[in-house]
Amino acid sequence: MRVTVRLFAAHREAAGTSTFEADLPAGATVSDAFASVCGSFPGIEKSTRVPAFALNQAHVQADAPLADGDEVAILPPVAGG
Amino acid sequence: MTGRFVLSGAPLDESAVLAAMTTDGAGAVVTFVGRVRSHSRGRDVTRLDYEAYPEMAEKIFAQIADEIRSRVEVIDVAIHHRTGSLGVGEVSVVVAVSAAHRSQAFDACRYAIDRLKQIAPIWKKEHSPDGAVWVDDRP
Numbered sequence: 001m002r003v004t005v006r007l008f009a010a011h012r013e014a015a016g017t018s019t020f021e022a023d024l025p026a027g028a029t030v031s032d033a034f035a036s037v038c039g040s041f042p043g044i045e046k047s048t049r050v051p052a053f054a055l056n057q058a059h060v061q062a063d064a065p066l067a068d069g070d071e072v073a074i075l076p077p078v079a080g081g
Numbered sequence: 082m083t084g085r086f087v088l089s090g091a092p093l094d095e096s097a098v099l100a101a102m103t104t105d106g107a108g109a110v111v112t113f114v115g116r117v118r119s120h121s122r123g124r125d126v127t128r129l130d131y132e133a134y135p136e137m138a139e140k141i142f143a144q145i146a147d148e149i150r151s152r153v154e155v156i157d158v159a160i161h162h163r164t165g166s167l168g169v170g171e172v173s174v175v176v177a178v179s180a181a182h183r184s185q186a187f188d189a190c191r192y193a194i195d196r197l198k199q200i201a202p203i204w205k206k207e208h209s210p211d212g213a214v215w216v217d218d219r220p
Contacts, residue, residue, distance in 0.1 A: 009132055009204035010215045049217065054202065057137040073134055073202070079216040080133075080162060080203030081115050081174050081194060 001068035014043035048076040086142035107179035109186040115174040134202035
C-alpha cells in the first residue's frame with residue numbers, strides 16, 4: 001500500500017520536504033510509516049523528542065493500522081499559542 | 082477570515098472573532114489575546130515563525146470547543162490562530178468564549194488556550210540574535 005506522510009517544523013527541515021510517499025506492506029502501522037521516513041531521512045529521528053502521530057487528521061497511537069491512501073502525520077512537540 | 086475555528090496567514094482581528102460567534106443571551110464574553118513576546122527563556126526574541134497542520138488544526142479547535150461544552154455551560158467558542166512570520170507584539174492567537182455568566186466564560190477561555198497549547202498541531206520557531214530554535218515547552 002501507499003500512504004502519504006506529512007512532516008512539520010524540525011522534521012520538515014531535517015528531511016528537506018513536507019510530504020513523503022511511503023510504500024508499505026499490508027498490515028503496516030503508523031510506526032512502520034515513521035520508520036520508513038526515518039530510513040529515508042536519517043536526520044529526522046534526532047531532530048526532536050519522541051513525536052506524536054495523526055492518521056487522517058486525528059491523533060492515534062503508533063500501533064494504529066494503515067490502509068492504502070491514508071495520510072499519516074508525524075507531529076513533533078507542539079508549541080501553539 | 083470568518084468562522085469560529087480559523088487558521089490565518091493574515092493578521093488576526095479580535096472584532097472579527099467576536100463577530101463570528103453567538104453572543105445572544107451572553108452576560109459575559111471573555112477574550113484571550115496571545116502576542117509575540119520580546120524575550121523567552123533568557124533570550125531576546127526578534128520574531129516567531131508559526132507553522133501548522135491546517136486541516137487538522139481547525140478540527141482540533143472544534144474538538145476543544147466540544148470538550149468545553151462537555152465541562153462548562155457556554156454559549157459559543159471561537160478560536161483563531163495565526164500562521165507565518167510574526168514580529169514582536171503581533172497577535173498569534175485569539176480565543177473568545179461567550180456564556181451566560183462570567184465564571185463559566187473565564188473558566189472556558191482558560192481551558193481553551195491551555196488545551197490549544199497542549200494538543201493543537203502548531204509549531205513555532207523562535208528567532209533571536211543567537212540563532213533560531215523550534216520551541217519545545219513540554220515538561
